[in-house]
Amino acid sequence: xxxxxxxxxxxxxxxxxxxxxxxxxxxxxxxxxxxxxxxxxxxxxxxxxxxxxxxxxxxxxxxxxxxxxxxxxxxxxxxxxxxxxxxxxxxxxxxxxxxxxxxxxxxxxxxxxxxxxxxxxxxxxxxxxxxxxxxxxxxxxxxxxxxxxxxxxxxxxxxxxxxxxxxxxxxxxxxxxxxxxxxxxxxxxxxxxxxxxxxxxxxxxxxxxxxxxxxxxxxxxxxxxxxxxxxxxxxxxxxxxxxxxxxxxxxxxxxxxxxxxxxxxxxxxxxxxxxxxxxxxxxxxxxxxxxxxxxxxxxxxxxxxxxxxxxxxxxxxxxxxxxxxxxxxxxxxxxxxxxxxxxxxxxxxxxxxxxxxxxxxxxxxxxxxxxxxxxxxxxxxxxxxxxxx
Numbered sequence: 001x002x003x004x005x006x007x008x009x010x011x012x013x014x015x016x017x018x019x020x021x022x023x024x025x026x027x028x029x030x031x032x033x034x035x036x037x038x039x040x041x042x043x044x045x046x047x048x049x050x051x052x053x054x055x056x057x058x059x060x061x062x063x064x065x066x067x068x069x070x071x072x073x074x075x076x077x078x079x080x081x082x083x084x085x086x087x088x089x090x091x092x093x094x095x096x097x098x099x100x101x102x103x104x105x106x107x108x109x110x111x112x113x114x115x116x117x118x119x120x121x122x123x124x125x126x127x128x129x130x131x132x133x134x135x136x137x138x139x140x141x142x143x144x145x146x147x148x149x150x151x152x153x154x155x156x157x158x159x160x161x162x163x164x165x166x167x168x169x170x171x172x173x174x175x176x177x178x179x180x181x182x183x184x185x186x187x188x189x190x191x192x193x194x195x196x197x198x199x200x201x202x203x204x205x206x207x208x209x210x211x212x213x214x215x216x217x218x219x220x221x222x223x224x225x226x227x228x229x230x231x232x233x234x235x236x237x238x239x240x241x242x243x244x245x246x247x248x249x250x251x252x253x254x255x256x257x258x259x260x261x262x263x264x265x266x267x268x269x270x271x272x273x274x275x276x277x278x279x280x281x282x283x284x285x286x287x288x289x290x291x292x293x294x295x296x297x298x299x300x301x302x303x304x305x306x307x308x309x310x311x312x313x314x315x316x317x318x319x320x321x322x323x324x325x326x327x328x329x330x331x332x333x334x335x336x337x338x339x340x341x342x343x344x345x346x347x348x349x350x351x352x353x354x355x356x357x358x359x360x361x362x363x364x365x366x367x368x369x370x371x372x373x374x375x376x377x378x379x380x381x382x383x384x385x386x387x388x389x
Contacts, residue, residue, distance in 0.1 A: 002162055003100045004043070009162070009215040011039040012106070043106035054109030062092065062117050078132030085125030089153075093118035097160065115161055119153035119169075143180035147173045164219055168226040171200045175230060187252045193234035200227035208274075225278040228267055232286045236260050238293040257297045260290045275335065288314075 015036065022032040046054065066088055075081045096114035105111055127146030134141045154170035157163055175193035178184050204224035211217040233240045235256045237248045248256070264287035271280035291310065295302055325331070325338040 001160075003097065003160060004106060004162055006213050006215055008041045008043055008106075010213055011041045012043065012045070013214055013218075014039045042104050044104055044108060045106050046108045051107060051109040051112075055113040058110045058113035059117060062114065066121075078128045082125040082127075082129035082132065085121045085128065089118040089121030089125065092121065093157075100161065111161065112163065115157045115163070116166070119150055119157055119166075122153045123147070123150040123173075125149070140181040140183075144177055147177045147179075151177075162215075162219070164222045167219065167223050171197060171223070171227055171230060175234065187248055190234045190237070190248070190252070190256075194231050197227040197231035197234065200224070201231065208276075221276055221278050225276075225282045228263075228279060228282050229286070232260065232263055232282075232289070235263070236289065236293060238296040239289055253297070257294075260286070260293070264290060272336075 018027065018032050018035055018039070021027045022029060027035070069084065069088065070081070073084065075084060092114045096111040096118070099105055099108075099111045099114070123146045126149035127142040130145035131139075131142040150173040151170050154166045154173060157166040158170065175196040178189050178192055201224045204220045204227060208217050208220035208224065211220060237253055237256050264283050267279060267286065268283035270276070271283055295306070322338040325333055325336060331337055331339055
């Protein structure tokens with residue numbers, strides 16, 4: 001059962017919207033104060049920097065406590081270590097539950113670190129238990145059971161605390177189940193990941209359609225957007241080579257090339273019909289990824305001016321789309337507009353701007369090496385005096 005009431009989470013979301021609406025000029029300061037009284041809740045929240053700091057502190061303290069337990073117990077058996085890891089994970093998860101129940105913390109960092117630490121301990125415990133039972137050196141069995149435990153743990157953490165990233169982690173862990181097996185072809189590994197993501201997408205779409213509140217609907221949108229992105233990454237054999245291993249066969253290469261061009265169109269159509277901005281961003285990103293990886297798929301040589309042409313194409317497309325939307329009645333067409341309505345909508349653009357600075361390739365300098373001459377390599381005297389003179 002979820003520890004947070006849906007009504008409390010809805011109020012927190014409305015409180016954030018009120019700030020955005022006031023900054024956008026849709027509400028006055030007095031109206032915001034009056035409406036804030038209707039969305040108050042007893043849940044305690046922390047700013048992002050304090051949240052990250054508390055999470056880091058909890059992880060460090062938890063790691064020190066785990067190390068102390070293993071140091072005192074001096075366990076020498078994989079089965080004993082795995083059982084201890086399961087027990088410590090249960091303690092951490094129980095502590096996270098107690099903190100939320102007693103102190104009413106919501107996304108405070110501490111309970112997040114404890115819950116995710118518990119998931120990690122369960123994964124390690126399951127992997128060690130499988131290794132101790134099956135006694136194999138390949139690591140495939142240990143990996144499979146570890147990912148299965150992480151999948152189940154993330155699902156429990158999402159159901160208990162409502163962490164959206166825990167639900168995404170469950171999808172990723174489930175998709176990675178067969179990755180360590182050398183007996184499985186890379187094509188099967190990719191198709192298995194695609195099937196897992198497709199199932200998550202269908203399930204999240206159904207939940208979104210049947211949702212009665214904004215919290216459940218927002219969770220479903222995040223899950224299905226992540227599932228769509230994961231399916232695309234698993235399909236694109238050029239963009240993501242690891243952790244799948246060797247290159248795929250030609251039949252999969254050309255089939256995936258066709259699907260990676262169709263998938264952005266299908267995702268974009270679904271996003272526009274259902275008014276899902278997050279899925280629309282994934283559709284745009286996958287479309288750009290297909291455009292970038294197209295030359296590698298076709299075996300065409302890359303040229304130095306390719307990024308410049310891509311930039312010109314994106315700028316031209318953005319200008320045309322913006323002009324088309326702005327020319328509609330009221331500056332919108334079918335409910336879509338190029339205007340930024342609230343301040344929070346610019347967060348993605350700012351994040352992309354920061355990322356573009358961080359991922360710039362480092363410049364390389366070609367240092368010219370002078371040709372060796374008779375006077376090079378002097379050891380004792382000046383003017384190149386050496387053993388030859």
